[in-house]
Amino acid sequence: MADPKATLTFKLDTPPNQRWSGALPIEVRDEKLILRARGVSDDSLEVPPGRYYVTALLPNGDQSTVDGVIVEAGENKQLNIPLSDVVFPATLQTTDTLSDSLWEISRPVTQYFFRQSFAILRGNWLAEKFPGTGSQVPLKREPTTRSNLDIPFSREVVWIEIERSKRYNYFAVPVDEAGSTTAEWSLDLKTDKLTVNLDFHDGELNSLLDFVEKSKANEARSISRTLVTRPDYYATKKQSPLRATLGAYVLIRANQLDGLDEWTSNLVASHAWLPDALAVRVEYLARSGRHPEALKLLLEIPKSGTPLFRSGISYLADRAKTYASLGAEGKSGLQASAADMARLEKISQVFNDLAMALDMSLSTSALRQVPALKPE
Amino acid sequence: MGLVVNNNVPGAGVHALIVGVSNYLNLPDAGDTSSDETWNLNKLSSPALSAFKIFEFLTTVGLRLPLKTVRLLLSPSPAELQVEPRLANATPTRASRAAFTAMAAEWRKDASNNAEDMTFFYFAGHGTQRGSEDSVLMLDDFLTSDASLNECFEMHNLRSGMAPTPKRPNIALTQFYFVDACMDRNAKLRTFLNPTVPQVFGIELSDADRREAPMIFSTVDGTIALGRSRKPSHFCQALTQAFERGAEEPNPVTEKWSVTATTMKNALDYYYDKNKLGTHVTMGSLVGSPVIRHLAGPPDVDISVEVQPDDLGLPCAIDVLDENSIAIAGCNPDAKTKFDLTIKAGFYRVQVNSGRLKSTPFRSKGRPFMKPTLDPWTHNLVPLLKPES
Numbered sequence: 001m002a003d004p005k006a007t008l009t010f011k012l013d014t015p016p017n018q019r020w021s022g023a024l025p026i027e028v029r030d031e032k033l034i035l036r037a038r039g040v041s042d043d044s045l046e047v048p049p050g051r052y053y054v055t056a057l058l059p060n061g062d063q064s065t066v067d068g069v070i071v072e073a074g075e076n077k078q079l080n081i082p083l084s085d086v087v088f089p090a091t092l093q094t095t096d097t098l099s100d101s102l103w104e105i106s107r108p109v110t111q112y113f114f115r116q117s118f119a120i121l122r123g124n125w126l127a128e129k130f131p132g133t134g135s136q137v138p139l140k141r142e143p144t145t146r147s148n149l150d151i152p153f154s155r156e157v158v159w160i161e162i163e164r165s166k167r168y169n170y171f172a173v174p175v176d177e178a179g180s181t182t183a184e185w186s187l188d189l190k191t192d193k194l195t196v197n198l199d200f201h202d203g204e205l206n207s208l209l210d211f212v213e214k215s216k217a218n219e220a221r222s223i224s225r226t227l228v229t230r231p232d233y234y235a236t237k238k239q240s241p242l243r244a245t246l247g248a249y250v251l252i253r254a255n256q257l258d259g260l261d262e263w264t265s266n267l268v269a270s271h272a273w274l275p276d277a278l279a280v281r282v283e284y285l286a287r288s289g290r291h292p293e294a295l296k297l298l299l300e301i302p303k304s305g306t307p308l309f310r311s312g313i314s315y316l317a318d319r320a321k322t323y324a325s326l327g328a329e330g331k332s333g334l335q336a337s338a339a340d341m342a343r344l345e346k347i348s349q350v351f352n353d354l355a356m357a358l359d360m361s362l363s364t365s366a367l368r369q370v371p372a373l374k375p376e
Numbered sequence: 377m378g379l380v381v382n383n384n385v386p387g388a389g390v391h392a393l394i395v396g397v398s399n400y401l402n403l404p405d406a407g408d409t410s411s412d413e414t415w416n417l418n419k420l421s422s423p424a425l426s427a428f429k430i431f432e433f434l435t436t437v438g439l440r441l442p443l444k445t446v447r448l449l450l451s452p453s454p455a456e457l458q459v460e461p462r463l464a465n466a467t468p469t470r471a472s473r474a475a476f477t478a479m480a481a482e483w484r485k486d487a488s489n490n491a492e493d494m495t496f497f498y499f500a501g502h503g504t505q506r507g508s509e510d511s512v513l514m515l516d517d518f519l520t521s522d523a524s525l526n527e528c529f530e531m532h533n534l535r536s537g538m539a540p541t542p543k544r545p546n547i548a549l550t551q552f553y554f555v556d557a558c559m560d561r562n563a564k565l566r567t568f569l570n571p572t573v574p575q576v577f578g579i580e581l582s583d584a585d586r587r588e589a590p591m592i593f594s595t596v597d598g599t600i601a602l603g604r605s606r607k608p609s610h611f612c613q614a615l616t617q618a619f620e621r622g623a624e625e626p627n628p629v630t631e632k633w634s635v636t637a638t639t640m641k642n643a644l645d646y647y648y649d650k651n652k653l654g655t656h657v658t659m660g661s662l663v664g665s666p667v668i669r670h671l672a673g674p675p676d677v678d679i680s681v682e683v684q685p686d687d688l689g690l691p692c693a694i695d696v697l698d699e700n701s702i703a704i705a706g707c708n709p710d711a712k713t714k715f716d717l718t719i720k721a722g723f724y725r726v727q728v729n730s731g732r733l734k735s736t737p738f739r740s741k742g743r744p745f746m747k748p749t750l751d752p753w754t755h756n757l758v759p760l761l762k763p764e765s
Contacts, residue, residue, distance in 0.1 A: 031699070033674075033722060033744060034626050053723060053744055061751060067723070067742045085741075215645060215656070217638045217663070255588060255662040287662075289584040314660065318509040322536055325579055333581060355506045360658050 005046040006071035009078045012041040012056055014203070018088035020059065020210070021203025022237070023226065025219040026081075029053045038218070040226050041081070043233055049073040056081045057219050059210035060089075092182040092199035094148045116187060119143045119161040121170070122154070125373045126275075129350050130302035130343070139375040148184035151175055155273040157305055161373070162187050162194070170373060171196050171359075171366035172308035176205065176242045177271070194359055194366055205243045212250065212363050224250040228259045241271040248280040249311050252287070260284050268297070275305035279312030286319050295323050295334050299343055310358055310365050317351035324348035379468065380435060380446040381486075388492035389444030391548065392434055393483040395515075396427025397471045397501030398453040402519040406453075406605070414519065421605045423500030424452035424463055426556060426612035430498050431466075433616050439669050441494050445486045447479045451516035459606045471501075473515045473527040473574075480529075480576050484538060484547070493548035494666075495538065500609060503557030505593060506532075509660050511555055512573055525573045531555060531591065535661060537577025539585055550666045551589035552637070556611040558595065588664030590637035592644070595655050610653060611644070618643035619668070621675040624721070624746040633671040633721070637663050639747070646748050650678075674721035677745050681726060682714040682752035685761075688730040699723040699742075714752065721746050726755055734762050 008028065014021045023040040028047055030036050037045040041056060049072050055065040064083050071077050123139040137156055151158050153175045162169040164187060171194065175181045182199040200206055211220040224247035226233055248264055251257070264284045267277035278297055285294035298319060307313050323334060327341040336344065359366035382389075398420040404410050406418045431448045449471040452463040469475045487495045503513040510532040517527045531553065540547050594611035604610065622643030623633035635643075637659065644657045683694055692711060695703040699722060707717045726740040740755050 029744060032626060032631065033746070034628050034631070036628075053742070055744060061749060063743065065741060065743050215641060215659075217641070253660075253663050255586070255664045286582075287585050289582060291581050314509045317506070318532060321510075321532060322579055325575075326581065352506065355510065356504075360505065361656075 004074045006049050006073060007044050007046055007076045008037075008052075008054070008069070008071060009044045009076070010039070010041045010054065010056070011078060011080045013080065013083055014041075015083075015088050017091065019091050019199065019203065020088055020207040022207070023204050023223055023233075024207060025057045025211075025222045027055045027057065029055070038222050040223055040233075043226065043230070047071065049075075054079055054081065056083065057216075058086060058088075059207055059214055059216065059219070061214070061216075062086045091201065092148075092184055092197055094146075094150050094182055094184075115189065116162060116164045117143065118145065118147065119163070120149070120151075121159040121161055121373060122156040123375075124157070124275075124303075124305040125159070126304075126306045126350070127302055128373075128375075130346065133302045139373075141375050147186060148182065150180050150182050152180040153177055157273070157275065157308060159373075160185060163372075164189075167369050168372045169194060169366070169368050170370065171362070172306070172364050173198065174200075174242050174276075174308040174364060176200055176202060176240050179240075194362070194368065196362055196364065196366065198364065200242065202238065202240060202243070204237070205240055205246070208243060208246055208250075209363065212246065217250075217254070220250045221254050221256065223247065225256065228263050241267065241274055241277070245271075245274060245276045245280060246309065248284075249276070249309055252280060252283050252315075253311065255287065257284065257287060261288070272304070274308070275301070276307045276309050276312045278304045279307040279309075279316055282319060283315040291323070291333075292335055294319060295336060295340075295344070298323065298347065299340055301347060302343075306354065306365065308365055310360070310363055313351065313354050313358060313365055317348075317355035320344060320348035320351050379448070380443060382442075383444050383486065385442045385444050387441075388490055388494070389442050390434070390439050390446075390494045390496055391444055391483055391487040392431075392446040392496040392498075393449075393479060394427050394431050394434075394447065394496075394498045395449045395471050395476065395501070396424035396499075397451045397514070397516045398422065398424040398456055399451045399470075399516060400502065400514070401517050415524075417502055417514075419453060420501065421453045421455040422607060422609045423556065424450040425456045425460055425606070426500045426608040427498060428460060428463055428466060429608045429612055429616065430554075433619065434496065437619070439494065439496065439619075440667055444493065445483070447483055449475055449479055455606050470516050472517045473529070476515050476529065477576050480534065484544075484577065487538070487548045488544045489546055491540075491546050491549045494550040494552070494668075495548045496552050496554075497534070498554045498556065500556040500612065503555060505658075509535075509591075511557070511593065513555065513557060528573050529576050530573045533573070533575050533577055533579065535589065535591065536579050536582075537575075538589070539580075539582035539587065541580040541582055543580060545583070549587050551587055552666070552668060553589065553591040553661065554594075554611075554615065555591065556594040556609055556615075585662065587662050588637070588666035589662045590641075590659055590664065590666065591661035592637075592641065593658045593660070595657070610647070610651065611657070614644045614647035614657075615640075617647060620671075621677075622747075623669075623671045623675050626674070627670070630670070633674055634667040635669040635671065636665050636667050638665060640668065642747055646750070649750055650748075676718050677721045678716065678718050678748040679745055680714070680716045680750065680752040681708075682754045683726065683728055684713070684754065684756045685758055686713040688713060688728070688732055688757070692728070692730040692732075694729075695727045697725045697727050697739075701725070703727070719745065726753070728755070728757060730757075732761050733757065734760055 028037040039045045052069045120142045127133040158173045173183045184197040227247040264281040357367040450467045451471040505511045618640045624639045728738040
């Protein structure tokens with residue numbers, strides 16, 4: 001009979017009101033440093049009896065290790081991992097001050113001197129590129145002098161416009177349902193580097209995005225896999241469509257598709273306002289060889305809008321191009337009408353342009369030096 | 377030299393296609409003025425050398441699986457030929473679009489017989505990126521015909537053409553793609569309303585795509601080329617280093633250390649950061665966790681140690697101890713409070729002996745170092761100092 005395993009449960013004393021909290025990745029290594037289990041804090045992992053190093057990992061590369069953790073067969077041990085030596089970044093705050101208000105009043109003058117102007121776009125600007133799509137809500141554009149903002153959730157997605165010398169840049173501000181996002185941005189006049197900082201005021205979502213931004217693939221996958229495969233773990237936590245979508249992107253990138261059929265289907269059904277729900281579903285279906293279903297949803301993209309995460313735009317451009325080129329050769333086998341193929345061709349062109357304009361230094365969508373997006 | 381075919385290797389093996397284009401026929405020399413007509417691009421003096429270095433690594437050191445086929449296509453510059461005369465006879469033909477199309481077809485055919493095989497693709501030359509999934513790459517006869525993109529190819533097409541399909545159900549499911557090009561967002565390309573590039577592979581709808589097929593781009597867009605005149609590029613340098621050191625985990629069964637797509641990316645980013653290149657590599661496509669090489673033991677890892685305050689007084693000894701509490705010999709010969717060292721990946725502690733400490737020696741908590749890090753491992757001993765008399 002095999003030895004019964006031991007169970008380790010991890011507790012982290014994450015400081016309150018900081019940028020990161022909740023599910024942080026945990027690694028359990030044996031004395032030869034072989035990784036025996038990987039999971040997240042507050043969760044339990046089964047390991048064979050033995051002596052372990054247990055490490056909690058943070059998005060900035062900091063870590064805290066407890067060594068010499070000994071567990072016996074059948075034992076259920078709770079392990080507190082101290083984080084007192086680790087610095088957590090503060091949450092992002094806006095600077096809504098009197099001077100900001102004065103600046104707003106004097107906008108025409110200040111913009112002349114600062115050579116950049118900003119505006120908030122609300123709504124689905126992608127629909128404007130597809131005559132007849134007819135967005136139910138018109139695109140709205142609201143100039144601002146602020147370079148940081150708190151944006152509350154609305155079903156109209158938000159993009160920020162940065163205009164400089166008649167060249168336009170846009171970046172998406174994802175906002176979670178029932179939440180708000182603080183966005184802070186700058187466009188360097190010398191290097192043209194766009195910097196965007198986002199705070200979702202949700203420590204779990206912030207940390208997942210930061211693991212992605214810092215290219216910490218194993219950690220991001222660990223959180224995302226728990227998210228998709230352990231609904232019990234997340235049942236008592238705040239529901240987050242953005243976290244669910246970002247987790248799906250991470251697993252699709254890793255081509256770890258188990259569990260994503262139901263997951264991506266639910267995203268589309270439950271969060272129609274979020275363009276990325278459709279993007280991850282299309283990519284999942286295409287990866288699974290379910291191309292007619294993927295195409296059917298792909299044709300809905302103009303109604304849904306431009307994905308708020310960079311991968312979504314890249315995936316859609318990639319799939320639209322493949323399907324359009326097959327259609328053009330008349331050998332698609334996709335069972336699409338001539339009207340659908342014409343629409344697909346247009347989607348392919350538009351997303352090709354968007355993919356070419358993507359700022360590859362950001363995980364969220366940012367489009368560089370593109371034609372102005374104007375309300376009708 | 378540029379073609380190795382050994383399909384008699386039993387079991388799974390590697391099929392490689394390596395391309396390096398420096399001497400673009402229709403571009404002005406490096407340093408000469410390049411106009412809008414030539415897309416503001418010049419001839420290069422690093423890609424062929426870089427591709428050759430990768431070819432040598434594959435044929436001499438090797439990857440996880442034995443080599444079955446290697447195809448090398450180079451257009452070296454005169455400057456590179458001076459540095460490495462073997463480039464002159466390294467390939468049967470220049471890296472033209474026609475030669476590339478023919479070689480790619482043979483490469484795919486060879487790679488279509490065993491799903492356990494691995495493919496390896498490396499391109500060095502000019503290119504422009506389209507999102508994380510695609511790029512347009514230029515071959516040496518770029519701008520020969522009236523249609524500007526006729527002598528280019530798209531990574532999207534290459535990668536899609538390597539997908540498993542009903543016609544090619546046994547194509548290698550592990551595929552590595554490396555693109556070593558200036559990924560600047562080329563303004564000229566963006567003037568094309570709908571830029572089309574002739575296909576290398578005819579596209580078919582894929583079956584369920586179970587590939588592990590990471591695609592690693594050398595630079596993010598908007599950054600300058602990282603090529604170095606008459607030397608292999610930084611990306612090439614970083615990649616070979618990643619092959620040799622970029623493992624982070626011992627395999628639970630074999631205890632060998634595996635270099636995977638993810639650990640390679642970490643190693644590449646570390647090299648870029650360490651050399652302050654101001655950019656990072658990007659990785660797209662179906663990344664997975666494919667293993668490209670195994671290392672026999674733990675890799676070398678660069679770390680930095682810092683102990684505060686920096687005036688601990690003499691005598692003072694700061695050591696790094698391994699998991700058996702044995703000090704790493706000669707790790708801090710100058711008794712500095714901040715020093716860099718190279719260690720084998722493993723579990724370590726810092727030990728400080730100083731008369732200024734209330735209790736000496738101080739021994740830090742342990743920490744596993746599985747990969748290199750630029751951030752110093754800092755130990756603040758100020759609260760542990762004896763009060764000043």
